[in-house]
Amino acid sequence: MASLSTFAQAPMVVPSEMEFAGVKLKITSSAKKEIEETLDLLTRSQYHFQLLVDRSNLYMGMVEEVLKKEGIPDDFKYLAIQEGQFVSDAVSTANAVGFWQFKKASAQELGLRIDGVVDERKHIIASTVGATKYFKRSNFVFDNWLWSMQSYLQGLGGAQRTIPEKDYGAKKVEINAKxxxxxxxxxxxxxxxxxxxxxxxxxxxxxxxxxxxRGKTLRDVSKEVNVDIDELKNLNKWLVGSRIPDEKSYKVIYPVKSGSRPIAQNTERPRNEESKVSESTKSAEIKQPEKSNNNRSIYAGVRPVEGNIGAFPHVTGNIRNEYEPDQIEMNGIDAIRAKPNDNIETLANRVGKSDSKIRKYNDLGENGKLRSGAYYYLKNKKNSGKVHYHIVEPGETLWSISQDYGIKFKKLLQKNRMREAEELKVGRVLWLRFIRPANIPIEYTDVILPKNNPIPEDKMIKEVSSPEQSTGKQTQTTPEKKSDFEEEESVEDIEIGVTRKVLMATAADTIVTHVVQPKESFFAISQKYGIELDDIIDWNGLNVMDGLQVNQALRLVVPKAYFSKQKEATKSVIKREVFHEVQKGETLWGISKKYNVTIEDILKWNNKTDNNLDLGERLKILQDN
Structure with a gap:
């Protein structure tokens, strides 16, 4: 196991060039700064970094095996850390669940089972297989694993609107400020x-x-592997019912401690059953959950392992005397902590400044009041933050964020193109360093909700780790109550919550009625209109497992840009047929540019299922007259 002593001595450096899944990345100086900020947040606490490393290594071998088997580049394994940080029952504000953060309908479209028996989003192997299906489907469109990864956040339609078609198939990509x-x-x-x-x-x-x-209960398995039933429940929250289904393989996760060896087991399966499962896997439709996209923050008993909250404000100096002037700084600015009975007058008197100065420095206005135990600035805040972005967490306001980062309130509004203070939606991406460009829309990402109970894997790691193996001191600990852990609700009692999205259009959208045609699926409709599958489910109060009926009416919120494209498409209905003979070195992307058509059209016209071309192959092309 890697020691963090080396990590502590040698700071991590962002290179100018690196490779991701066969794509060469050239990283500019502006992008380096942003990457370094996230690196700092990830590695600032050696103790918590090690805890996440240990938890990741418990599962990473299983993830690597699935990626290899499914033909997905090994680099994607680090995305698993970024998405769910290997917490099986992590739940976000948008009801995205599990290791890879899937919403219910999207997961079911990928072939994952979610019902009163199992929730495969919480199973490390099943959920990773689901993620690989999405990566494959997306890479079929982009022919570039980097864009496929970006689409995991934005959805396939969102990524297609963002990524220029000329960049499809790129083998070299510049990582810059944009x-x-x-x-x-x-x-x-x-x-x-x-x-x-x-x-x-x-x-x-x-x-x-x-x-x-398969076919057993967790109690049966606990006896066979000689592991406590409660430990099995905590590691197998994917099992909602009392008995494991027997129609396919279900791997129960169990701990092996102190040099013991895994239990040998004959898991050979009938060949016809393997073939059946394989075919069902291939035929599953693929769709990515709308994750209003990736700074996803998760709590591991402290705040936080990643993300911005908790890293700011930075309070330094003589903390023991933080209630007195000239003792501490907050984000590099002179500050003081308010006493329990302080008001603006008493604090101003203690620091030798006027009431108006205290209000000005802290954007308190005429009616603002002090909060007991909060920190307040004694000099002007800065015009910009020290990091680029902040992801809004539950309970936060624009004022509290301006205080956390030491940025003037009006400047925070300006950088996010706000004329006045707005109520913040959890998950909104706020800009702190620069003004958000006019051509970049407001973005949102799911925020994983904090957990009340300690993470079972972390608890086991602490129990088996000796003091000599500890690599840092815990600085922001949350006491663990044994009763909290022991009284964790039974997996049989867990209910999966669903939040419906309201059918409501903005100035850029319009509400339409779509009549389902023969053989149309949820996925096909979502792709046709460039909307998210989960939204279709929510707007119409449907269950993806019930399927669709021919002539069924669906109410949809469709971007107005869709109708503009439709008008352009109908200008030249009559097309002439030509044939192109593939030459050496040609690609589908190059051919599509030559004839001013899309890659998808060429594939459809020639009944092709992949981007591979043969020398001399004749491709049918339909062109406008």
Whole structure:
């Protein structure tokens, strides 16, 4: 297992060039700064970094095996850390759940089972297989794994609207200030964890193994592997019912401690059943959950392992005397902490400044009041933040964020193109360093909700780790109550919550009625209109597992831009047929540009299922007259 002593001595450096899944990345100086910010947030606490490393290594071998089997580049394993940080039952504000943060309808379209028996989003192997299906479907469109990863955040339609078609199939990509922040965040995760996670690295005292559980109960398995039933429940929250289904393989996760070996088991399966499962896997439709996209923050008993909250404000100086003037700084600005009975007058008197100065420095206005125990500035705040972005967490306001980062309230509004203060939606991406460009819309990302109970894997790691193995001091701990952990609700009682999205159009949208045609699927309709599958489900109060009926009426919120494209498409209905003979070195992208058509059209006209071309192959092309 990698030691963090080396990490502590040698700061991580963002290179000018690196590779991701066969794509060469050239990183500009402006992008380096953003990546370094995320790296700093990830690695600032050596203790919590090590905790995440240990938790990731418990599962990473399983993820690597699935990626290899499904033909997905190994680099995607670091995205698993970025998405769910290997917390099986992580739930976001948008009801995205599990290791890879899937919303219910999207997961079911990918072939994952979610019902009163199992929730495969919480199963490390099943959910990783689901993620690989999405990556394959997306890469079929982009022919570039980097854009496929970006679409995991934006959805396929969102990524297609963002990424220029000329960049499809690119083998070299420049990472600059305009590159989507989700990609830059991923690069930081890869740089932070690639020397410490995966490739056979394991905790010396704790590993996770799998045991075939089809048709059994967890109590049956606990006896067979000699593991406490409560430990099995905590590691297998994917099982909602009392008995594991027997129609396919379900691997039960169990701990192997202190040098013990996994239980040997005969898991051979009938060939006809393997073939049946394989075919059903291939035929599953693929769609990515709308994640109003990736700074996703998760709590591991402290705030936070990643993200911005908790990293700011930075309070330094003589903390013991933080209630007195000239003792501490907050974000590099003179500050003081308010006493329990303080008001603006008493605090101003203590620091020798006027009431109006205190109000001005802290954007309190005429009616603003002090909060007991909060920190307040004694000099002007800055015009910009020290980091580029902040993801809004529950309970936060524009004022509290301006205080956390030491940025003037009006400047925060200006950088986010707000004329006046707005109520913030959880997950909104706020700009702190620069003004959000006019051509970049307001973005949102899911925020994983804090957990009341300690993460079971972390609890086991702490139990088996000796003091000599500890690599840092815990600085922001949350006391663990044994009763909290023991009284965790039974997996049989868990209910999966659903939040419906309201059918409501903005100035850029219009509400239409779509009549379902023969053989149309949810996925096909979502792609036709460039909307998200989950939204179709929510707007119409449907269940994706019930399917669609011919002539069924669906109410949809469709971007007005869709109708503009339709008008352009109908200007030249009559087309002439020509044939192109593939020459050496030609690609589908190059051919599509030559004839001013799309790659998807060429594939459809020639009944092709992939981007591969043969020398001399004749391709049918339909052109406008």
């Amino acid at each position: 590159t989507h922040w989700y990609i830059k965040k991923y690069i930081a995760h890869k740089l932070a964890f690639e020397g410490f996670v995966g490739e056979g690295r394991k905790h010396p005292e704790l590993q996770l193994a799998t045991y075939e559980g």
